Amino acid sequence: MSLPSQRPILAVSRRTRATPFTPRVEASGVQGYTVYNHMLLPTAFRSMEEDYRHLKSHVQVWDVGCERQVEVKGPDAAKLVQMMTPRNLSKAQVGQCLYAPLVDEAGMLINDPVILKLAEDRFWLSIADSDVLLWAKGLALGYGLDVRVSEPDVWPLAIQGPKAEDVAARIFGEDVRSIGFFRFRTLSFQGHPLIVARSGWSKQGGFEIYLDRAELGLTLWDACMAAGADLEIGPGCPNLIERIEGGLLSYGNDMTIANNPLECGLDKYCQIDAAPTCIGAEALRRIAADGVARKIMGLRIADGVLPSCVEPWPVLVAGKRVGAVSSAVYSPDFGANLAFAMLDRGHWAPGGAVEVETPAGLRRAVISTLPFTK
């Protein structure tokens, strides 16, 4: 299977939904989109490199309206959410955000949302790109749980970058500074309560604002831009270079339903003994006992700049396939091509030498732990 070689046009329809921020995204000169949870997600404003520099130096506003919320509410809400993830939620507090792999009965990954505990009986799963709504609804119905599963109209807007806190403080007041990492609070914006979390899909710090009123979208975007005018704020989006540097895996790219969380380095979110009601607990226990057969590692790939990785690139040792690269990019700050690769047991030791079959030819590479360090 090969890749579109040109830069193809995206044909937009109602099925690939816009967000309340799309008009501003357009006006800001977005260069491209992807489709994520049946919605538009911007992928670049200036170039990927310029966006990257800007994100790491200043502050950006991101339309991540495609991070859909699956709401689980009712007497059995906590029970259902715990069934879906091996992360122990028993001590989760209202106001907490929890990154949590979701697994099926075989321990395979369904999604990797951030779970917001809104109340003892109400959760939002802020999802990656798969229809968790259908999974949660199917389980709820089949197991006869007393719970309501829905996808409320909520469109997150992210403020990311080293200056994000200053921007957020100017919009929501100094209170935001005291929001802990992966905590949220309900704050007022123009008299309307909004959930504001210290989270986001970058390692530069920042906030996600869970907008639940479409008609406030442009106002909120404009308020962010105005608040950051003297801080070089600009439009942005999840950035491939920054996320690979930081070791952020992307569901659908680096891990799929063909993977379990243990081989994806998500061990610390799999507290199987403390979460025995997770439907994948038994399977994960077996996998853990046997030891994983492969593992996601970092790779530094030698030589010149690579094309983008839109299909797995074979990783070879002495001509034998021992894994595959799922994402790769040239990092200016590392001065190297960085990649994620799923590597077979016996071939994942950091420092090990491998070869990668890239579209630009065979390249030498060295295995690294994640996240990458200089």
Next chain:
Amino acid sequence: MSLPSQRPILAVSRRTRATPFTPRVEASGVQGYTVYNHMLLPTAFRSMEEDYRHLKSHVQVWDVGCERQVEVKGPDAAKLVQMMTPRNLSKAQVGQCLYAPLVDEAGMLINDPVILKLAEDRFWLSIADSDVLLWAKGLALGYGLDVRVSEPDVWPLAIQGPKAEDVAARIFGEDVRSIGFFRFRTLSFQGHPLIVARSGWSKQGGFEIYLDRAELGLTLWDACMAAGADLEIGPGCPNLIERIEGGLLSYGNDMTIANNPLECGLDKYCQIDAAPTCIGAEALRRIAADGVARKIMGLRIADGVLPSCVEPWPVLVAGKRVGAVSSAVYSPDFGANLAFAMLDRGHWAPGGAVEVETPAGLRRAVISTLPFTK
């Protein structure tokens, strides 16, 4: 919420998967894609109008690899599939394709696949754009059904258009001519058995070939092109004009999980009394008894060519909103703008006059039955 005004670039990654046919699609000069079931679906080769003329006159090869198959297999397979749809499957035969709305417990639409009955205990759901895999897996697990739900690697290739049968006969032999509408047979292609169905997402007739071997993709595409060389065969894709003329609804565009099949004109696929085990049967029975509150109808919208409909356009009567347009296009053959609109009870009588708030201004429109007739 507004729409991308330009023709944005689609950023492709592994998450928006290519198909075994993508290299040929690219080489054929595809103009754009959409993302459908996390995969690339071409949307135009020449212009939409040229593709339309060609489809209605000749024959096209379509990369519809994005029509993913959800396989349901095992002792409880028939039971699970019947739970998912109000269409009565009790008399379905092996070798039959059945268009079937899938509904949840409230009777709301989850998807509208074509179901292929491969064996008494094995089905493929050839799905529209939502993760039916997760829905089916969730139900199977929750209800404790003895069934295996998976998404096999199968990529349909369609041959559509008035000359499709001749092309198919040259590839698979004269036998294909005897395949009935919405029937399939397993035929040999280069010694490999392939499911070939008389079906497809156009009203021009044709076949869908269910390729289950990626490495045969280019060979199959090339064989189609060679077989149709003297029949003006060309690359194509589902065509907006042709589908609206023909009354083909698109899940995600014209109907969503916010709709029930009865209001979408899918009554004849809701045999509730004969399918009492459908999990939405009770809800649909209530909806049917009350009468639907709204209904999808056709509209002919007056005056000049309209922009594409990427968000619902309000439909008004005497200034009051009575519905919304979900898809619209100018049809050269009808010499009119044709549209689908969900209209409130009391406002759906064919021949009735309404107004539509389009991005190009307020337009008069007349209600029509579906499919449109000249």
